[in-house]
Ligand SMILES: Nc1nc2c(ncn2[C@@H]2O[C@H](COP(=O)(O)OP(=O)(O)OP(=O)(O)O)[C@@H](O)[C@H]2O)c(=O)[nH]1
């Protein structure tokens with residue numbers, strides 16, 4: 001499972017600066033998810049020896065000293081519960097403050113690895129500023145300039161030493177891994193129980209290596225599935241609802257390991273930004289996504305309700321035009337049995353291997369039926385298409401000028417591939433590569 005590294009510290013100490021510094025240029029999570037305007041406070045970091053999920057716990061509302069301390073306690077508590085490693089950022093320019101002392105006390109009562117960073121040590125002149133922080137009695141204080149990068153490589157070395165070893169690959173086999181995610185209280189556990197109640201649970205839940213994870217293998221229609229549990233979200237209660245991003249982390253961790261992701265939406269509450277955020281991440285990762293609208297029993301309906309609900313859903317989840325949508329009630333059981341039937345179809349498509357001959361036939365016929373427009377005075381030439389990856393199915397098309405394939409033509413070809421190959425719900429990636437002939 002992806003380890004979590006949380007950055008904590010008072011406002012203005014440089015948490016976001018450090019976050020961006022560790023992230024480097026490339027942000028691993030899409031930032032332009034339509035409909036999501038909120039700041040990004042978490043991202044997968046892949047640039048170093050071991051990938052991890054980095055969380056910036058900042059973003060306090062401006063508050064009085066008292067309120068601030070309360071928020072910092074809460075922030076630290078969450079980091080203790082959720083993170084594998086905690087980076088405490090202190091302000092070397094401002095010096096040690098009473099709230100720093102308190103937070104350190106709180107953090108070290110637990111055995112989570114803690115790295116204490118004194119930031120804004122921009123040059124030799126500032127180094128004396130670190131001295132007073134030794135009063136905290138910590139074994140190790142790392143001077144840092146998040147803004148200029150000094151000390152960052154030392155930090156990374158320490159981080160890598162502390163990160164838990166990479167677990168051996170997820171249990172091999174061709175089972176489909178299923179994650180059910182959604183905001184607190186949308187009915188995830190009820191759905192999991194319903195699904196596992198219907199299907200044959202093969203074994204007792206296997207306790208994962210981390211305390212929160214309990215995956216359940218089961219079979220449906222003679223095929224193996226693994227239900228990835230997101231129980232962590234359930235136990236947090238009051239606190240994590242305040243800092244919603246921590247429940248997002250659980251969802252991100254589950255999605256890392258999943259093939260098929262069920263994004264559960266509360267029918268009565270409607271789509272929230274958080275739903276869009278996690279679905280956007282699933283889309284970016286190339287997971288097969290299904291939108292499950294739960295608590296359908298609570299909605300007053302006439303014959304137009306479902307249609308307009310779908311329309312609204314499609315508009316919000318524009319980036320997932322193919323995701324199947326189901327309206328269910330975990331309470332009454334209505335249509336819950338359909339979920340696994342849909343999952344099976346989706347998983348089939350998601351795992352599909354497409355013969356090169358079939359792909360080329362589709363490509364040839366599509367180009368014949370509708371020629372691409374000229375690019376810089378020349379007709380584009382399409383050579384051939386072949387599948388270059390599975391999960392999700394990925395097709396590479398070789399063409400005279402990859403940059404000459406207009407977006408609308410890309411969409412046209414992708415749709416032709418989908419139609420011809422019977423891919424209705426699964427993501428499909430089509431890449432273009434230039435070739436001379
Ligand atoms: N001199 C100096 N300034 C820094 C350094 N790192 C951050 N700053 C400055 O400190 C200020 C606060 O930085 P942020 O990264 O926004 O701090 P933050 O902790 O995320 O703040 P909140 O979002 O309020 O929690 C900005 O003006 C930064 O430019 C540093 O290494 N040296």
Ligand SMILES: Nc1nc2c(ncn2[C@@H]2O[C@H](COP(=O)(O)OP(=O)(O)OP(=O)(O)O)[C@@H](O)[C@H]2O)c(=O)[nH]1
Nearest residue numbers: 184185186187188189190233234294295329330331
């Ligand atoms: N009316 C109605 N209530 C439901 C339905 N599904 C779940 N609930 C209720 O919604 C509440 C939350 O359900 P849970 O299954 O615990 O939701 P969860 O998403 O696992 O919640 P967290 O543990 O907070 O993440 C419970 O009171 C359920 O009885 C449904 O289809 N209709």
